[in-house]
Amino acid sequence: MNSDAMNSNADDIGVVDKRTQRRMDGLDYTKGIIKFRESIISTIPPAPPEGSPAVLSSSPASVPASSSVKVVIRKRPLFPHEEQKGEFDVITRDPASSGMQGMQGMQAMYITLCGEKIRARRGVTKTITNVKYPCHQAFDETHSNADLYNGVAKPILEHACKGSTGTIFMFGQTGSGKTFTMSSIQEQIALDIFAAANGQPITLIYFELKGSNTVTDLLDPAKSALKLLASSDESTVVSGATTITVTSADQLMSHISDAIARRETDATQANATSSRSHAICTLSIGSTGILTLVDLAGSERKEDSMYHDATKRKEGAEINASLHALKECIRMRAIQQNQSAAEKSSKHVHIPYRGHNLTKVLKNSFSDRDAMTVVIATASPGVSDTEHSMSTLDTVCMISGSEAVDKTADVREVEDWKPDVEEVVHVKLWTAEAVDAWVRKTKGGQFGDIKLQSGMDGKALLRLNSQRLQGCFGNHRDAKSLGDNLFKAIREEVARCDAIDKKRRDMIIGVANEKKSMASVYSKALAPVNPNMRS
Numbered sequence: 001m002n003s004d005a006m007n008s009n010a011d012d013i014g015v016v017d018k019r020t021q022r023r024m025d026g027l028d029y030t031k032g033i034i035k036f037r038e039s040i041i042s043t044i045p046p047a048p049p050e051g052s053p054a055v056l057s058s059s060p061a062s063v064p065a066s067s068s069v070k071v072v073i074r075k076r077p078l079f080p081h082e083e084q085k086g087e088f089d090v091i092t093r094d095p096a097s098s099g100m101q102g103m104q105g106m107q108a109m110y111i112t113l114c115g116e117k118i119r120a121r122r123g124v125t126k127t128i129t130n131v132k133y134p135c136h137q138a139f140d141e142t143h144s145n146a147d148l149y150n151g152v153a154k155p156i157l158e159h160a161c162k163g164s165t166g167t168i169f170m171f172g173q174t175g176s177g178k179t180f181t182m183s184s185i186q187e188q189i190a191l192d193i194f195a196a197a198n199g200q201p202i203t204l205i206y207f208e209l210k211g212s213n214t215v216t217d218l219l220d221p222a223k224s225a226l227k228l229l230a231s232s233d234e235s236t237v238v239s240g241a242t243t244i245t246v247t248s249a250d251q252l253m254s255h256i257s258d259a260i261a262r263r264e265t266d267a268t269q270a271n272a273t274s275s276r277s278h279a280i281c282t283l284s285i286g287s288t289g290i291l292t293l294v295d296l297a298g299s300e301r302k303e304d305s306m307y308h309d310a311t312k313r314k315e316g317a318e319i320n321a322s323l324h325a326l327k328e329c330i331r332m333r334a335i336q337q338n339q340s341a342a343e344k345s346s347k348h349v350h351i352p353y354r355g356h357n358l359t360k361v362l363k364n365s366f367s368d369r370d371a372m373t374v375v376i377a378t379a380s381p382g383v384s385d386t387e388h389s390m391s392t393l394d395t396v397c398m399i400s401g402s403e404a405v406d407k408t409a410d411v412r413e414v415e416d417w418k419p420d421v422e423e424v425v426h427v428k429l430w431t432a433e434a435v436d437a438w439v440r441k442t443k444g445g446q447f448g449d450i451k452l453q454s455g456m457d458g459k460a461l462l463r464l465n466s467q468r469l470q471g472c473f474g475n476h477r478d479a480k481s482l483g484d485n486l487f488k489a490i491r492e493e494v495a496r497c498d499a500i501d502k503k504r505r506d507m508i509i510g511v512a513n514e515k516k517s518m519a520s521v522y523s524k525a526l527a528p529v530n531p532n533m534r535s
């Protein structure tokens, strides 16, 4: 269920835009999130006694543990400048995820979706929905770059140094920490690769792919354009790319830094170009080892494209097309790897790497027999990025062959506001018992002798005119006046209920309107950050 569906109700009164409302009510939501965090900590089973075998996780969520495609989620910290804009943290690492587990763990990240319902008669209810995303490993702001490198990247480096293919992808929204994380991995790889390669020669190529066809050599100070050529073994090679044989950590790191800087220069000139291209860094080790590090272009949501002109929208569509092609290849690769031997011989899983130039140049990562792949999804924790973070995690869950755990499973009400007016049940909603009780006690009990048809509820009572009500008093000598008086008393009660309902409704609309006008002041002062204006 998406948040819009959750917030819609026939009785709703439109309020303020979702992002502004969430930030305005941040305090209530934060309290709810803190409670949620406490509750998930309290469900962790006690640590096993020392010496017993390690338990991976008590989490019921699961991803195929043996897959050669691993999915890792990293949440970056919320920045002070975001907090100043009313942002608050909606991402929580599942505390049941046990520590570092190499490549075998099953962990999870939660995203809290903050919602609000304003219902005409009932008032305002704020809700939080905590959606769980299973993954192989989850990192939050308490983890360092070294934790991530040791747990995730180092095994891939070692795999490539043994002559196989290893690939690391950074996937996520612009500003969520892809380049930050990839740069730290590259730095550490530069320090470790020579020892791990044990004397095998190492070469580096580094290029950028923009759109579907524009390839730029990031190792060339002139940033020359490169061509993609089909080679005899069905793969696609980047022709003419500068290839540097590297022999020391310092030299390798200096080439990598230059390449990153060349990509970044464009960013300042042309409004975050770096976030709109894929950067592909390939280290070849010995005759067969290949380590490919891919810093992908920022994913886009349709909603973001409203900030763009036509060219940028076209670029955005191209980015999404390339990411889609990549997702399909990784997903099919994971399916292929998880097939049993019997399934493998009976059912061929096709990896559609010809779908895009991005996947063509990465063919080895999908087709080499022992290829190991890690997708690191990065997410920004701010509430305004909720939907984008959810779509990132939806994508990587799909890649890993799991799904977000039931999206409606953990809904909690965090705050309720009800108008300070008595609540009444309208006559038309009375049960037969309520009708009977009311008739007998109203107006000092003067209608006590009435004989009502059994099962007469409020709706039926309202259909009776004075004459029919007179009839209910049988041969009573005051039947006529009793019937007339009861008819009047019923109409009075209806008018009283209507008036109270109207008062409640007016108060709720008043609150909604007040919020609307506050919101317009609020949005002007604390405008949401345009996601595409970030670096």
Ligand code: ADP
Residues within 6 Å of the ligand: 075, 076, 077, 172, 173, 174, 175, 176, 177, 178, 179, 180, 181, 275, 298, 378, 535
């Ligand atoms: P992306 O490449 O996804 O667009 P960046 O890597 O450029 O995002 O990160 C955006 C900003 O956030 C940068 O200033 C970066 O230094 C900072 N950042 C990202 N991840 C972290 C993190 N885990 N810890 C601290 N700062 C981070």
Ligand code: MG
Residues within 6 Å of the ligand: 178, 179, 180, 274, 275, 535
């Ligand atoms: Mg980046």
